[in-house]
Amino acid sequence: MSPIIQSLLLVTAQVIVLLTVSPFLVGLIRKVKARFQCRQGASVFQPYADIAKLFRKQPVISTTTSWIFPATPYILFASTLSAGLLVPTFISQTPLNFSGNIIALVYLLALGTFFLILAGLDAGSAFGGMGSSREAIVASLTEPAMILSIFAIALTAGSTNLSTIVHKTALLEGIATDPSPHLMALAALFIVALAETGRVPVDNPATHLELTMIHEAMVLEYSGRYLALIEWAAGLKLAVFLSLIANVFAPWGIATTLAPTAMGIGLLVYAVKIAGLAVLIGVLECMFAKLRLFRVTDLLGVAFILALLGLLFFYILRS
């Protein structure tokens, strides 16, 4: 098999894995929350049905909007999926490793956020503007912590390319080499992931109350296939962050070669790892209440300081 065809196949596999797994994660979190609230809850496969149904519905578009509004779902979907292709999922060496490192991933996600903010403003309703405005502040506070925590991780592996980080740590002892800096970077990145994917305690994906919603307010005017793509992209973003955390901090079991058995095991282990993280998020969402918008600074301040400490510890331990 020529290398190009092999790469193409791997990329296709990655796309399929990400697209299939993301609604499942959303469903799983909802299920966990329901069980914790003593409810039966919908099936974990409900989000698939939701997306399929939304695709078949006729979309309504506001008369005040411009072309930004219908274009945004596609841009958001494309940028999130592209970001997903840079993160290793079940094999440690993604073929598109060269096309972007972790900073490119951050900026690809920012591209989606930028257009989503614009779309929120486009319909002209006050809800959309409010969501956009809040998303802007949450994003601004998240990014510095994200860059620093990423750097703390990158230092240990000597690389900012995700595949390389994962591959190297998978072949070594993983995070056991430098536990304290890694622990802090992990904590920081986890908080960042919660904020970026719009989970409790930063945002509540289940709310449609105008005082509390952020992401939901921005996409309030969407319907039909546009909404389907946005929901799917939101799921994808969750999958991207969970894969990032799972594979960077616990790369055990990931396929480091292209042998079929290794890949099979990798796939299985990957599913278990991200499902575990999704359950964790569900549990956390039941334990904590959503923070007030202006208290989010406290939480993200903690994330920033943690990342900074991770960096400091790394240098002190290695000096």
Place this chain on the structure above:
Amino acid sequence: MLNVLWVLLIGYAAGMVLPLYPRQLNTQSLTASICAIVATCAGIALGLLGLIAPEPVTLSIASTVPLLTFAIRLDPLAALFVFTISLVGLAAAIYAVGYVRHFQGRVSVAALGALFNGFLLSMTLVVLADNGLFFLMVWELMSLASYFLVVTEHEKADVRPAGFFYLVMTHVGTAFVVLTYLILFQSAGSFSFDAFRHPEQALPEGMRTLVFLAALIGFGTKAGIVPLHVWLPYAHPAAPSHVSALMSGVMIKTAIYALIRVYFDFLGGQFPWWWGFVVLLAGTLSAILGVMYALMEHDLKRLLAFHSVENIGIILLGIGAGMIFHTYGLNEFAALGLLAGLYHTINHAMFKALLFLGAGSLLYATHTRNMEEYGGLLRRMPWTGLFFLIGAVSISALPPTNGFVSEWLVFQTLFLSFQLPALFLKLMLPIAAALLALTGVLALACFAKAFGISFLALPRSAHARHAEEVPVAMRIGMGILALLCVGLGLAPMIVVPLLDRITAPLTGVSITDKVLALDGWAVAPGDVQFSSISPPMLAAMLILGGLLGLLLAFLFGGRLMTRSYKTWGCGINLSPRMEYTATGFVQPIKRVFSTIYQPTIKLETEFLQKSRYFAKQRKFEFHIEPVFEKYLYDPVIHIFMRIADRLRILQAGSLHLYLAYIFVTLVILLLFAV
């Protein structure tokens, strides 16, 4: 190559004279633009030739004034800036054909066109000059030409103080520039740049430090680094928009040119680590404060002016990191830092000029700079909107545009700090990177605001409701820059080798092979395994991802017609007053960073007499504290005013007394001469 240079000089010279003759206003502006277009095309060619030429080209015309020669030297560093100036100049000249109509009958179009050419000529000569005195002459010419352009609309009350402020600030800066050159002259014994490079006796350490600081303050004033940036938000908005594009896009870059020239060329790149750290600090401060103040602006052109401060900061982050690496002998990383800074310099020139031209188009169509009166313009001005969006995406450093590539390179340079030996710097550079990330995302928020409030949703005023698309010439001017924004982002494999020709002589190492990987398809400083991006690949991924989205929508949903309906406004018809305003959009940011803004908010409510629950009218005031002006500039101005008050005694208004002053001075001078 000299022929091209002559075409450039004659073109600009003609452009300074010819527009003054025709009677027809249209012909005047057309003549000025055609001359500028010819000259800038020559400039683009000259820049490209200079970048690939194996040896610097020199031209020298002796003068009768001692120490002054009209010497010109085109080395790769100068060539890059000639190229950038000419490119932005070309777009601005084409744009001017349409834009200047907006001024007809109010101001002298002929003078505007002539000054425009003179401004471009002086900027080109600043980067070409090879003699200290000649440099100072054209530097001063550049300042004066830009001053006269700033006060083009001098009949407006707010333009005159803006122009005066600019004039004062730029001359304070020039004083420090003169100081820099005088110190260099003292050791070199000549004003020729070659003598600066190889002085007769080496400068003592203290003098070198003085040169560093004087150059940083002098050129920093022109570049607008915090806290010397205060003139930018006044002068840039006051100027006509195509001139603002030149000022913000390229004029402030001549200062970056001069800083690199002085630090790396004249001083030979020999400096202690704290020089680089000071530059890095100035860069970080400029970047973060520039974007923070920009966020609070609702005057579109002032907002863009503050973003120039931010981007100068990003450029200085790259250069400062490069200087730090250079001190420690890590020359490859030093070259990378410089390269990142220079890459961002060109990129910023492109997108900032584009955005200023876009702001000019909005001004042309709506006659206001206040964003709160825009709205819904994307439907009325689709081309302007598209170009502005491309500019906004570029300045927010989003892939796959040019801003992303250069900002990414700055990030990589800062991340390579783990190779430095000093723990302090190892920690400070990543913190600078984190602040750069904050800057980047705040810029994103700011341009989401600028584009979203101006171009989307419902028109907020009658101006915006009656806006129409701008003339073709203006669209072409913007279109050229928009294409370049995308092109420079997708083609680092062309840009990097050219920039390497500049950084290689300055740092002593060529890094093209190290930075470009996979036949140029990926940018990978150091090593593909350490970090890499491939802008063409990212663009392809984005396009394919979008197509996949379309395909999925078609597969699952089939062909569905969309239905149009008005936005739900809680039961009432949606009106512009229900939309989020620019002020409202940034309110959370203002609140979170209130330590920096120090806002004063005043809300006065007058109630109806019948009931305490219904307000008759509400008055809301909000200011942010101009910290630097209040605590740094006002005291200085105050002192000067008091001295001036004292000195008024000398000014009696009597002609005889003035003659007496001159007489006394003459006698004293004669006594000294004995």
Place this chain on the structure above:
Amino acid sequence: MQISPHTGSQLVDLCSALLLLTCFAIVAQRRLSACVDLFALQSAFLVLTAAVVAFLTGNHHIYIAAALTGVIKVVIIPRVLKKVIERLNVKRELVMNVNVPAGLLICGALVMLAFFITQPIIPLGFLLTRDSLAIALAIVLIGFFTMIARQKAVTQLVGFLVMENGLFLGATAATYGMPLIVELGVFFDVLIAALIAGIYTNRLQDAFDNVDTNHLTVLKE
């Protein structure tokens, strides 16, 4: 059982890093009872650290100190404080002298300061780990800062106790524990201090209907 010195020192590092993390959590936390819980957690980590140090060095008297810490700081003092909070009916700190994000940044700077100050000591080589002493100093500084930044008497008390934890960590990590008799004395001091502060807080409540220490300024008249 034998543990290699490298793994051992990493274990101590990890434990002390956890202690530092809880410090930051206390700085970021506004709810009083959560602050007390976090203090209890921090003390638990301290017990763990002390136990590991005791195991690694073979100094058995550290076990006793660890056990005492467990009893006093993980169980008794948090309980007393919880009682006080319950009686006072103060749930959270609304106004602070320094707001939380700024406080976090200051504490981050304090940690760096602590690291820079202790840098010259590391090469002397008598320390068990590279950074425990720095962390201990950082915890003391952060505790001190908490006392300045907060207004409620209970959180100020928590700040004081955090300082004490930092000192104990420094003593264990740097000198392998103080003589047992000194440690016992310190424990009783801390216990008494906590009790007195509890009573003082109650008195404050009775006098001003509030536990805001700002009200003490009234006493000068």
